[in-house]
């Protein structure tokens with residue numbers, strides 16, 4: 301532990317928190333189900349599918365931002381933290397959705413986006429009116445660099461959605477900071493009034509009955525003192541500087557003292573810019589900061605900025621072991637392979653060829669649901685939904701794709717950039733849920749805000765709900781199995797064959813061995829000596845003595861005994 305950290309208190313004598321055993325399902329409301337024909341998903345659409353989620357075995361829903369927003373970044377630019385986005389419905393719709401979840405024994409966590417607001421938020425509208433406005437210090441305003449030093453923005457920070465992280469405001473002659481889009485000005489957490497405003501809005505939603513928050517880019521809220529320039533090396537991945545401010549732990553402990561400890565909550569920090577060893581303090585239960593983090597090590601293992609690189613199974617396995625060990629005895633990991641910012645897991649880590657997509661999606665969902673930690677499934681992952689076949693850049697909605705293109709178009713061909721965006725672009729996971737093989741995949745009766753994947757004709761919930769052996773059936777059964785298995789929920793984790801190029805083989809607890817074939821070739825996998833197979837605990841595989849035959853993209857959970 302760093303010597304600048306407070307001495308942790310003894311781990312509170314708390315029972316096992318409910319969120320350790322929960323299965324979380326992330327909903328991107330814009331793309332879940334549209335009930336009023338405007339082509340955009342809405343809250344009544346979620347309410348209409350609560351029985352579907354309950355049947356799947358979902359315990360907690362993580363709802364991406366549902367707040368009033370101009371949608372510069374599809375809701376991650378909030379204009380009013382206490383108002384439901386009109387396209388999604390009303391506060392009454394929210395209350396009905398939450399009541400429906402509670403009636404089914406499900407909890408809801410919502411997205412806390414407080415590193416920045418929308419530039420249309422009343423606070424920013426006031427702040428930009430004048431240097432002496434009471435709201436001026438709700439945001440981060442600075443004079444430009446001295447003319448003798450060339451003028452321009454205060455430092456060389458870059459924004460993740462292209463261009464500099466500073467925008468000049470003519471009316472007051474200063475620049476304001478925005479790590480993301482210019483329409484997403486960063487809030488000034490040094491200002492206690494900002495922190496009090498955030499605490500108040502958290503209480504507003506907790507008092508309505510939500511069970512916690514996923515905290516958007518929360519490591520960024522503490523800024524570097526003096527905001528010095530980035531070095532050339534830091535400019536390649538500025539998130540590691542933006543996430544290393546000195547007061548993050550203070551702000552989180554204050555948030556816990558002032559708000560969270562007064563409620564029964566689950567808190568998940570999006571740890572963009574933190575390495576596993578940096579995140580460890582955030583999730584150390586003795587420190588009472590966050591419960592969980594969403595880390596980037598696996599989902600971004602083959603992304604370098606806008607470029608897709610490559611990954612190997614041994615490297616993936618090494619990351620699982622590193623993250624498991626980094627959590628240590630007082631931490632707990634999230635387990636996920638996709639979300640609204642990353643490509644579809646079956647296209648990223650599986651095999652989305654129509655002949656293999658179902659089998660490989662089942663392998664990946666088995667990985668998510670049998671690893672040690674709290675599983676997070678992303679909407680559509682239970683179906684094996686795939687990336688979208690984007691044809692041109694004009695097919696993309698995401699400001700990240702467009703912002704990065706502006707940054708690189710002078711030195712990268714459009715064909716090369718498009719190939720990378722097709723593989724890794726965030727819109728891949730934002731195409732509408734595929735409910736049926738009918739028009740627009742059953743998502744809307746109108747024109748969908750983003751096209752529905754043409755393969756909805758063969759990959760959809762209606763078909764899979766009726767078909768044993770579907771990804772949906774497999775995922776549903778495995779969630780039920782996991783619920784009944786202390787080995788999976790609480791047991792230890794150990795990779796028994798880290799170097800194998802195609803098979804991922806790991807022990808869970810005392811009695812389970814998970815075998816995943818990450819390829820099309822059948823593998824006759826030799827178990828280590830000293831291990832006796834007692835049978836298949838979940839799934840099936842041919843076992844002859846110490847050899848297990850794994851068909852292409854097959855998975856099996858074996859009951860084993862050490863002899």
Ligand code: ISL
Nearest residue numbers: 373376413460480516517570572640641
């Ligand atoms: O990695 C990224 C930046 O290069 C983005 O995919 C993403 O911005 C990053 O993971 C942070 O994500 C969160 O904050 C963003 C929002 O666009 C994302 O949807 C959100 O998950 C700004 O609020």
